Amino acid sequence: MINRDAESGHEMLPEAFQERMRQMLGEEYPAFLETFQRAHCHGLRLNPLKTGLDGRSAAEKYGGAYGEDTGFAHLTPVSWAENGYYYPSWDQPGKHPLHEAGVYYIQEPSAMVAAELLDAQPGELILDLCAAPGGKSTQIAAKMGGSGFLLCNEIHPARAKILSENIERMGICNACVTNETPEHLAEVFPEYFDRILVDAPCSGEGMFRKNEEACGEWSQENVELCARRQDGILDCAARMLRPGGILVYSTCTFAPEENEGSVSRFMGRHGEFVLLPVQKNRLGLAGANGIPEWAEKPVPGMENTLRLWPQRIRGEGHFAAIMKKEAVPGEIYHVADCCKEEYRIRKQSEEKYSLADFVREQRSMRDTPGKARDLISFCRENLQSLTCEDADSLTFSAEEHGREARKEKRGRQVGETKEEKNSRQNLEGMDIVEALGRAAGMKGEFQVIRFGDNLYLAPMEMPPLKGLKVLRPGLHLGELKKNRFEPSHALALALAPKAAVHRWEMKADCAEAMNYLKGQAFHAEGEKGWYLICVDDFGMGWGKLSGGMMKNHYPRGLRK
Ligand SMILES: C[S@@+](CC[C@H](N)C(=O)[O-])C[C@H]1O[C@@H](n2cnc3c(N)ncnc32)[C@H](O)[C@@H]1O
DSSP states (O other), X not given: XXXXXXXXXXXXXXXXXXXHHHHHHGGGHHHHHHGXXXXXXXXXXXXXXXXXXXXXXXXXXXXXXXXXXXXXXXXXXXXXXXXXXXXOTTOOGGGSHHHHTTSEEXXXXXXXXXXXXXXXXXXXXXXXXXXXXXXXXXXXXXXXXXXSEEEEEOSSHHHHHHHHHHHHHTTOOSEEEEOOOHHHHHHHOTTXXXXXXXXXXXXXXXXTTTXXXXXXXOOHHXXXXXXHHHXXXXXXXXXXXXXXXXXXXXXXXXXXXGTHHHHHHHHHHOTTEEXXXXXXXXXXXXXXXXXXXXXXXXXXXXXXXXXXXXXXXXXXXXXXXXXXXXXOOTTTSOOHHHHHHHHHHHHHHHOSOOHHHHHHHHHTTOOSTTOOOSHHHXXXXXXXXXXXXXXXXXXXXXXXXXXXXXXXXXXXXXXXXXXXXXXXXXXXXXXXHHHHHHHTTXXXXXXXXXXXXXXXXXXXXXXXXXXXXXXXXXXXXXXXXXXXXXXXXXXXXXXXXXXXXXXXXXXXXSHXXXXXXXXXXXXXXXXXXXXXXXXXXXXXXXXXXXXXXXXXXXOGGGOO
């Protein structure tokens, strides 16, 4: 039954929920209820993969550079998230071209805390098990900075598609998106990951203020159902974590059964895990403790978990806990290193191409000069020549400008045998693919994967995905069409703009940018070919110039 107390602003809250919250909060209950009369906070996270800056510098640069009507001014920091900012309710950053260019992700401020606690490091193997729509995955990827492997999984197909689009929009190169059950993933990846985030499906009580509809669906039975589901998901996560690995569990609900309850039941079943304290002072969240008495069988350290309350902070209700897998009960789990070794060997035997094989195959695809459908020819014509000894500091050569200069030196050079010429061109091809990976943000070693006519880049750490439902096996580079290679939208968003030979610059706050997002073609003069369409120096999509017209290649499904 719904309590309709119009004056209080919480008329939509179910009575049983109110009664339980009254019991839980005691004297603090009126302050909690009062939050339902206030508007909720709005947050966004700046994307360092795009800006190349830390949050503060990016906020100063971009927050200051845009007027009120762009929806990108007035940013104030969220204390617990590195690149997190509040924006005022009158701003509409979701409608701005910079949003489509992946410069930021709109995310509820409290929801930013879980990925901070996961503390992902470059080079690690990380799983986001319940990942759609991708707020936390994109935050984790930002921390990895293009190095290591991120598996983003979502059980619901339609939500997995949205997840994949968000991974693409944010220009992430080292992530794979799957649509799997936790149980199936646990069979495929025993003790594989260094860190796992379980941002669990929950009763969503913490979002009631934002989403009234969720209130109507609330029931005690659903809370209990969610708690049981969380037990199952956490058990799968435990199987996939390597000894010494970190598991972060989070929800956006207040229900004790799904928070302290889920954690203590999990710890009861898994003696190999210990609870780690959340460093609350560092996050500006002193005293935001979990409550041991709210678990049926509390385990030591439960107060070290994190509870966010809307009456205490500028954000919605959230819960998070950090757990570490310590012991290695050999009879249940394999040893992680053995497992990784196994993957490495499988990869070697199953992998279709080495980079060298791939380059050789691509070069043989050039049936007629000028009709090259291979990736290397595309790069030669459309990417600046790059040197990439140090992945962190790409140098783009300005001297080799011009279509002629970029053409492959096809003929034999003086004193060169046929074999030497082939080998030189293969090496050049490998350099080009290597440079493409760097320009797309790859920091470690990577592989090129071909699915039919589609080409992808993926970190070397990505294991074989046979038998899994995969939406995105890495960064989509593009498609080999009949007579040409067509670059993907994902590549436009991941590519460092300075790597593109042809760029078409637009101002983010002008009508031209919105018209491009609507799919409109426009008049333009310049050299024929592919153009990276940029808003304020950020890649937003492709256009193809021919005969004075820029054909619009912004994907139909994303047009405004
Ligand atoms: C809280 S949401 C995740 C939000 C996401 N982490 C983010 O930051 O954008 C929980 C997700 O778990 C998914 N889910 C539902 N049932 C599941 C199950 N049995 N196993 C795994 N995930 C499930 C839901 O579809 C939902 O997308």
